[in-house]
Amino acid sequence: MSLDLPSSGCRSTPVLKERGQREVFCGLTGIIWLHRKMQDAFFLVVGSRTCAHLLQAAAGVMIFAEPRFGTAILEEKDLAGLADANAELDREVGRLLARRPDIRQLFLVGSCPSEVIKLDLARAAERLNGQHAPHVRVYNYSGSGIETTFTQGEDACLEAMVPTLTTSTARELLIVGAMPDVVEDQCLALLAAMGIGPVRMLPAHRAGELPGVGPQTVFALVQPFLGETHAALQRRGARHLPAPFPFGEEGTTAWLRAIADEFGVPAHLFDAVTAAPRARAQKAVAAQAAELRGKSVFFFPDSQLEIPLARFLVRECGMTAIEVGTPYLHDAIVGPDLDLLPAGPVISEGQDVDKQLDRQRAAAPDLTVCGLGLANPLEAQGFTTKWAIELVFTPVHFYEQAGDLAGLFSRPLRRKAALRQEAI
Numbered sequence: 146m147s148l149d150l151p152s153s154g155c156r157s158t159p160v161l162k163e164r165g166q167r168e169v170f171c172g173l174t175g176i177i178w179l180h181r182k183m184q185d186a187f188f189l190v191v192g193s194r195t196c197a198h199l200l201q202a203a204a205g206v207m208i209f210a211e212p213r214f215g216t217a218i219l220e221e222k223d224l225a226g227l228a229d230a231n232a233e234l235d236r237e238v239g240r241l242l243a244r245r246p247d248i249r250q251l252f253l254v255g256s257c258p259s260e261v262i263k264l265d266l267a268r269a270a271e272r273l274n275g276q277h278a279p280h281v282r283v284y285n286y287s288g289s290g291i292e293t294t295f296t297q298g299e300d301a302c303l304e305a306m307v308p309t310l311t312t313s314t315a316r317e318l319l320i321v322g323a324m325p326d327v328v329e330d331q332c333l334a335l336l337a338a339m340g341i342g343p344v345r346m347l348p349a350h351r352a353g354e355l356p357g358v359g360p361q362t363v364f365a366l367v368q369p370f371l372g373e374t375h376a377a378l379q380r381r382g383a384r385h386l387p388a389p390f391p392f393g394e395e396g397t398t399a400w401l402r403a404i405a406d407e408f409g410v411p412a413h414l415f416d417a418v419t420a421a422p423r424a425r426a427q428k429a430v431a432a433q434a435a436e437l438r439g440k441s442v443f444f445f446p447d448s449q450l451e452i453p454l455a456r457f458l459v460r461e462c463g464m465t466a467i468e469v470g471t472p473y474l475h476d477a478i479v480g481p482d483l484d485l486l487p488a489g490p491v492i493s494e495g496q497d498v499d500k501q502l503d504r505q506r507a508a509a510p511d512l513t514v515c516g517l518g519l520a521n522p523l524e525a526q527g528f529t530t531k532w533a534i535e536l537v538f539t540p541v542h543f544y545e546q547a548g549d550l551a552g553l554f555s556r557p558l559r560r561k562a563a564l565r566q567e568a569i
């Protein structure tokens with residue numbers, strides 16, 4: 146494999162570690178994309194009215210005949226310990242499953258309130274599994290804002306599933322991380338054209354399609370925020386294929402090449418399969434990069450996509466990264482992206498939001514990528530921002546989405562320029 150590595154990448158850049166106040170969304174947000182992916186799953190948040198409102202707001206105005214997520218609301222008497230929350234939870238779950246025989250996987254999702262009253266959802270899941278298995282498998286994980294950033298919800302969900310996967314002795318490729326179906330199909334088509342298969346997915350569309358895992362499993366991540374899932378799969382004996390993430394033409398090619406090398410795909414076949422989509426991706430990115438070239442970007446830590454995206458913006462779109470902040474930095478996962486990101490930006494992990502805002506103001510970047518809570522005040526101060534959460538809700542992986550990914554960053558700059566023009 147040959148990659149155009151910078152003479153000095155960011156892998157050895159000292160990391161600025163901050164542990165102060167954070168401005169992040171909680172892990173419940175992940176339910177919005179996970180429930181679309183897992184078609185026989187139900188996500189039951191055990192939380193408060195605030196949690197229910199957050200889910201509704203994040204989901205937008207969506208009306209489902211049969212929704213696949215809901216909130217078991219802890220009332221004041223539960224929070225005050227005056228009611229047996231476990232008995233109520235069992236009753237609610239019983240009613241839900243009786244009404245919805247299509248549910249085969251039930252996730253009890255912990256929240257700040259359930260953690261405050263120390264409701265043991267692991268034991269609840271065990272108890273409910275006893276009542277409802279084998280028709281329904283009950284899992285639990287925490288989406289609490291006390292402990293998680295918004296993308297950690299998916300990590301916690303997938304991590305909860307790994308110990309329950311059957312043991313497999315097959316040499317198989319497992320792709321880990323939720324992607325929209327249209328993107329997943331593109332990925333599988335590229336791998337199939339190289340003769341790689343069968344390919345298993347986590348999460349799977351249905352409980353019956355869940356992969357097995359074992360020492361012959363090799364896995365590739367498509368999301369950089371899956372640190373705990375990565376560790377859980379390694380505990381099951383699976384081997385990770387480290388690679389840059391499939392964002393942009395270069396990232397996608399490097400990600401595919403790591404898999405192709407593992408499975409012995411000849412170079413001529415790899416080139417034949419990737420040549421046309423690579424050319425399309427390069428052309429689509431170039432159309433957007435005109436707006437981005439020479440501009441500076443500052444990342445606040447939010448989605449955990451920051452390092453691969455900075456690599457894409459710097460190398461494929463000609464931007465300069467001033468600071469790349471990430472909530473957590475897993476070298477085993479984002480190391481290949483750090484290798485490609487030319488030295489220069491501050492790499493920061495965690496957050497002390499006031500100090501970071503001071504650095505951002507001093508640097509006055511052309512574009513600031515941040516969470517919703519910071520975007521509005523920064524816009525009011527005249528900065529151009531991009532909401533990090535959009536990067537998770539929009540299809541951005543692989544070749545055919547590379548132009549759209551660049552467009553997510555060029556659009557706010559174009560809009561700001563148009564507004565300035567109108568004001569003249």
Ligand code: SF4
Nearest residue numbers: 171196199256257290
């Ligand atoms: Fe708020 Fe915590 Fe509920 Fe998230 S889990 S909506 S942070 S109360």
